[in-house]
Amino acid sequence: MPRPCAALDPRRHDSEAFQALPQPFNLTDQQIASFRSDGVLKIDQLLPPAGVTAARQAVLRPLEAMGLWCDGDWRLDHIERPLWPATGLKPSRDIGNRHPEVEALIDEPGVRMVVEQLGGGGPFDRKVYPRPQILASLPNAGPWVLPNGWHVDAPRLASGNSPGLQMFACLDDVAPRGGATLAVAGSHHLLNDGRHLKARGINATLRQEPFFQRLFYGPADADLPAGRSGASPLQVVEFSGRAGDVWLMDLRVLHAAAPNASDRPRLMMTHRFVPTARLPEIAEAFGWPPSLP
Ligand SMILES: O=C(O)CCC(=O)C(=O)O
Structure with a gap:
């Protein structure tokens, strides 16, 4: 039975001072070119420290109620360590997605600026994805190995246009091999061949290529592989970073x-x-x- 915790103190786990980016923030031409080429871009400290702290506090409150966070530290000894692919938490059930402090992050001026610059201007829909989601996982692996479960959440469009952007933000420091999402930089250049293609068709086509064949079915590997598909260089990258860092990803x-x-x-x-x-x-x-959505 976990012992009672002292009241949650927002300052307790901010061990190092944040170095916030000056706001408003504009991407450089080089950053925009890099996003177009790689399909992913990391922006260090895009989120303001106060906003990140408030969002982390909102996420920690339910974890504190579960006895996992107490007096400014993690308390994981009293639970059985989950084993990957189990994550030990179901964020939508255990933490919930309706936290105004987390929702506020997608309206931060720096985020809006970046999303507009990378998304080509014009309004963004708020009906299909009305609010952000929490991504959380407990320590769940001994030696880290490449996962399977590679996917996209949006179709390829016949026009060749990108269906949009996804933002991933670290609410706490996330170390390399510490559970951050992985992405195949460069894969957005593939399969833009004038027809609609849904997720299943995308995986079925990609797995015929040696790079993806190995990624999907190859031996468990501890390195982030690089390769190519035709003229497109590919590199698996990990969305790790400091609290407040943001990764932007083309939805393809x-x-x-x-x-x-x-x-x-x-x-x-x-x-x-x-x-x-x-x-x-x-x-x-x-x-x-x-008529939908
Ligand atoms: O990092 C994760 O938990 C999975 C993220 C993901 O697949 C997604 O947001 O589409």
């Missing part, structure tokens, strides 16, 4: 949840930004009725 990029071989739970949030202008094409590709 193949990605996967990963084991957490650190001694600290992984706390991140994610949100998908879909341009309103893309919705009719996405609906057509998914076969949604024209």
Whole structure:
């Protein structure tokens, strides 16, 4: 039985001072070019420290009620360590997604600026993805190995346009091999061949190529592989970072949840930004009725 905790103190676990980016924030041409080329971009300290602290506190409150967080530290000794692919937490059930402090992060001026710059301007829909999601996993792996479960959440569009962007933000420091999402940088360049293709078709086509064949079915590997598909270089990257760091990802990029071989739970949030202008094409590709969503 976990012992009672002292009241949650927001300052207790901020061990190092944040170095916030000046706001408002503009991407450089080089950052934009890098996003176009890789399909992913990391922006250190895009989120303001106060906002990140408030969001982390909101996420820690239910974990404290579960006895996992107490007096400014993790208390994991009294629970059985989950074994990957079990994550020990179901974020939507155990933490919930309706936290105003977390929702506020997607409206931070720096985030809006970056999303507009990378998403090509124009409004973003708020109906399909009304709010961000929490991504959390307990330490659940001995030696870290590449996961399976590679997927995309959006279809390829016949126009070749990107269906949007996904933001991943570290709400706490997430060390390499500490459970951060993995992504195949460069994979957004593949399969833009003038037809709609849903997730299952995308995986079925990709697995015919040696790089993906090995990624999906190869031996458990502890390295982040690199390779190519035709002219496109590919590199598996890990969305780890300091609290307040943000990764942006083209929604066409193949990605996967990963084991957490650190001694600290992984706390991140994610949100998908879909341009309103893309919705009719996405609906057509998914076969949604024209009046939906
Ligand atoms: O990192 C994770 O837990 C999975 C993230 C993911 O697959 C997603 O947000 O689409």
